[in-house]
Amino acid sequence: MRALFIAATVALAAAPAYAQSSGVYANVAGGFAVADATSGDLLGEVGVRIAPHLSLFGDIGQFHNLQPSLVQSSVDGTDATLAAGGLGVTGVARVPAWYSMGGVRWTMPLNARLSPYVLGGIGFARLTPSAKFTYASGTLVGAAAPPVTGDDVTSQIVSLGDFSAPPASNAFMFSLGGGVEAPIAPHLVADVGYRVSRISAETPVNAQSVTFGVGYRF
Numbered sequence: 325m326r327a328l329f330i331a332a333t334v335a336l337a338a339a340p341a342y343a344q345s346s347g348v349y350a351n352v353a354g355g356f357a358v359a360d361a362t363s364g365d366l367l368g369e370v371g372v373r374i375a376p377h378l379s380l381f382g383d384i385g386q387f388h389n390l391q392p393s394l395v396q397s398s399v400d401g402t403d404a405t406l407a408a409g410g411l412g413v414t415g416v417a418r419v420p421a422w423y424s425m426g427g428v429r430w431t432m433p434l435n436a437r438l439s440p441y442v443l444g445g446i447g448f449a450r451l452t453p454s455a456k457f458t459y460a461s462g463t464l465v466g467a468a469a470p471p472v473t474g475d476d477v478t479s480q481i482v483s484l485g486d487f488s489a490p491p492a493s494n495a496f497m498f499s500l501g502g503g504v505e506a507p508i509a510p511h512l513v514a515d516v517g518y519r520v521s522r523i524s525a526e527t528p529v530n531a532q533s534v535t536f537g538v539g540y541r542f
Contacts, residue, residue: 348370348372349372349379349539350370350542351515351537351538352368352369352537352539353366353369353535353536353537353538354366354537355533356534357387357531359391359530359532360392360394360419360529361389361390361391363390364387365385365386365387366388367385367535368385377430377431377432377433378431379428379429380427380429381427381443381445382424382426383423383425383426383445385422386420386421386423387421387449387531388418388420390419390421390523391419392416393417394419394451394490394525394527395417395454395489395490399415399416399417402415402455402457402481402487406462406486410462411461411462411463411465412461413460414457414458415456418455419451419453420452421452423448423449423497423523424447424448425446425497425499426445427443427444427446427447427499428443429443430442431505437506438505438506439505439513441505442501443499443502443503445498445499446497447498448494449497450493450495451495451525453489453492454489455487455489457477457478459471459475459477461473464480466480493525495523495524496524497522498521500520501518501520502518503515503516505539508538511540512538512540512541513541514536514539515535515536515539516534516535516536516537517533517537518533518534519532
């Protein structure tokens with residue numbers, strides 16, 4: 325992960341110096357996070373400069389599957405119970421998490437082509453556990469038509485009372501990180517970032533994220 329970040333930084337250093345300085349910016353970025361499992365990470369950010377090289381920012385983002393182990397044991401238990409009754413299904417747990425936070429970002433211009441930055445923020449994440457069950461074999465009670473292998477039978481499993489996902493929950497989170505941006509066109513910059521986030525869920529989880537994005541400087 326660190327090698328990838330360094331390689332992207334070097335590539336950005338060669339970008340042309342087109343962006344213009346501004347007190348307001350907006351970024352969108354996507355990448356991956358390594359936590360309980362490898363997950364996609366998408367975020368949008370807006371910020372406003374409050375002092376030379378110092379900005380306040382706000383983020384909204386989503387980890388696609390932050391903590392599947394929180395639910396997977398229950399899913400596996402449901403698979404085993406149904407199999408004992410003659411119904412074969414395969415269940416997969418997911419725990420996406422939307423998050424929002426605010427913080428500060430300090431940018432240090434080394435030259436006209438490259439601007440590294442560091443940031444820190446606090447906020448909240450909303451974890452929404454879920455599961456998907458696909459049909460493998462056997463008889464599904466109450467089915468209007470016999471399912472075929474691979475069909476999504478989650479709604480039937482839930483309606484029969486065989487599985488109930490844990491309720492959604494909110495958790496405090498904070499992030500520390502940094503990155504580098506470089507101009508690619510008037511008002512536009514390319515951005516590569518790295519963050520470490522701590523989500524204080526019932527079972528706390530740490531997520532390391534690498535994101536690649538573009539930003540607009542107003």
